[in-house]
Amino acid sequence: xxxxxxxxxxxxxxxxxxxxxxxxxxxxxxxxxxxxxxxxxxxxxxxxxxxxxxxxxxxxxxxxxxxxxxxxxxxxxxxxxxxxxxxxxxxxxxxxxxxxxxxxxxxxxxxxxxxxxxxxxxxxxxxxxxxxxxxxxxxxxxxxxxxxxxxxxxxxxxxxxxxxxxxxxxxxxxxxxxxxxxxxxxxxxxxxxxxxxxxxxxxxxxxxxxxxxxxxxxxxxxxxxxxxxxxxxxxxxxxxxxxxxxxxxxxxxxxxxxxxxxxxxxxxxxxxxxxxxxxxxxxxxxxxxxxxxxxxxxxxxx
Numbered sequence: 480x481x482x483x484x485x486x487x488x489x490x491x492x493x494x495x496x497x498x499x500x501x502x503x504x505x506x507x508x509x510x511x512x513x514x515x516x517x518x519x520x521x522x523x524x525x526x527x528x529x530x531x532x533x534x535x536x537x538x539x540x541x542x543x544x545x546x547x548x549x550x551x552x553x554x555x556x557x558x559x560x561x562x563x564x565x566x567x568x569x570x571x572x573x574x575x576x577x578x579x580x581x582x583x584x585x586x587x588x589x590x591x592x593x594x595x596x597x598x599x600x601x602x603x604x605x606x607x608x609x610x611x612x613x614x615x616x617x618x619x620x621x622x623x624x625x626x627x628x629x630x631x632x633x634x635x636x637x638x639x640x641x642x643x644x645x646x647x648x649x650x651x652x653x654x655x656x657x658x659x660x661x662x663x664x665x666x667x668x669x670x671x672x673x674x675x676x677x678x679x680x681x682x683x684x685x686x687x688x689x690x691x692x693x694x695x696x697x698x699x700x701x702x703x704x705x706x707x708x709x710x711x712x713x714x715x716x717x718x719x720x721x722x723x724x725x726x727x728x729x730x731x732x733x734x735x736x737x738x739x740x741x742x743x744x745x746x747x748x749x750x751x752x753x754x755x756x757x758x759x760x761x762x763x764x765x766x767x768x769x770x771x772x773x774x775x776x777x778x779x780x781x
């Protein structure tokens with residue numbers, strides 16, 4: 480068969496594939512829209528609290544709880560916050576190797592999170608949810624139809640409860656651990672990686688410290704042989720380390736939520752499959768490409 484004919488057939492095949500893909504995406508958008516419209520039937524706004532304390536229930540991961548704090552503060556107004564966290568909610572979509580296993584929040588994660596929450600101004604209590612009624616069920620963000628894998632986790636609560644807060648301002652407060660003032664602090668969970676990102680160039684910096692899960696530290700040490708591991712007893716201590724660092728670098732996991740809430744000098748590795756964290760306010764940068772990553776670190780550590 481002559482080459483022009485083969486070329487023409489190849490072009491026709493490519494055009495047919497493009498058309499088929501276009502139809503498939505169109506059908507997928509229709510399905511998503513139907514599900515969204517169906518989900519609108521259950522949308523409502525809870526009445527404001529009538530007592531002397533605003534009570535909140537949450538059954539998400541630790542990072543989700545941190546991103547919910549601005550919404551809790553806005554909903555409570557001048558009232559103190561009573562936070563109730565539901566444990567052992569199964570999440571089959573959770574990645575293997577997650578610190579909480581196959582559940583969103585287990586007892587160990589609760590015990591590590593509680594000191595940080597109780598240290599925040601306006602938080603009166605933080606206990607395990609035992610079924611008692613609350614003023615605000617923050618799990619409504621999962622019941623309502625807006626997709627949670629895009630946008631900003633913190634703003635999902637704004638959409639649900641008709642509120643607003645300035646996410647460019649700190650919403651976490653801790654005493655920084657200044658013994659880390661001269662180092663880069665790292666955390667990188669097993670999920671939410673940006674393809675092509677290599678942390679190996681950080682070996683040229685004299686002091687790099689990892690906070691998080693030890694298995695994740697071992698993965699990072701293969702790229703940065705001199706990386707140190709700093710174990711913490713709870714997330715209050717982790718926040719103090721991050722807040723006292725010269726620079727924090729993390730991906731979409733709890734440690735970055737802490738850095739974002741503190742408005743520490745921070746960099747976020749953005750996952751292209753689930754870009755649901757947005758860096759806001761001073762001292763914050765994000766990256767998903769290696770050259771830009773290295774340039775930003777060089778500039779911030781100069």
